[in-house]
Amino acid sequence: MGVDIFWRRIPEQAVRGLPPKELSDLVPYWFDEDFATLREAGLLVAGEDTCGLVGALFLHGTAGGPHAGLAKWLAAGPPQWDDDHAVGALSADFVRRAADFLAEAPIDDWVVEHREALAAAARSMGYRRPFDDEWCDQVRRDAHELAALFLAAAERGEAVIEKIAA
Numbered sequence: 001m002g003v004d005i006f007w008r009r010i011p012e013q014a015v016r017g018l019p020p021k022e023l024s025d026l027v028p029y030w031f032d033e034d035f036a037t038l039r040e041a042g043l044l045v046a047g048e049d050t051c052g053l054v055g056a057l058f059l060h061g062t063a064g065g066p067h068a069g070l071a072k073w074l075a076a077g078p079p080q081w082d083d084d085h086a087v088g089a090l091s092a093d094f095v096r097r098a099a100d101f102l103a104e105a106p107i108d109d110w111v112v113e114h115r116e117a118l119a120a121a122a123r124s125m126g127y128r129r130p131f132d133d134e135w136c137d138q139v140r141r142d143a144h145e146l147a148a149l150f151l152a153a154a155e156r157g158e159a160v161i162e163k164i165a166a
Contacts, residue, residue, distance in 0.1 A: 027163040089160065
């Protein structure tokens with residue numbers, strides 16, 4: 001079982017009103033022609049087998065704190081989520097708020113502090129492989145990459161498309 005997640009920065013006006021299929025088409029998959037180019041340009045972040053775990057990290061890290069509500073929204077995905085295409089877009093306003101939170105988030109500390117909770121989250125998602133050091137480090141790297149993507153998008157007033165591939 002593998003669940004991958006992709007986030008792409010894009011001008012908000014480019015996604016406004018798009019049907020889910022067209023929104024999904026804007027986010028390349030691992031082997032698509034423009035995947036590497038967009039990733040190298042900092043316009044795309046991809047998480048292999050860390051789909052819900054980055055969100056779980058944010059939820060555990062902010063539990064009971066002032067950013068818990070924002071972390072819940074980040075973990076849940078875009079409010080206009082389309083299940084058929086597994087895609088949705090986060091508005092530029094939400095991206096700005098999330099970027100402010102992520103700029104201050106002690107991601108490395110959270111990974112250490114909540115490692116057992118992340119392992120439990122992986123098990124609850126149906127993963128059978130053990131939550132080892134390599135996988136834990138991948139969640140940390142993906143969370144840092146996502147934070148950088150949101151910061152760059154916020155600086156430019158962009159939206160972020162989120163897409164899941166299973």
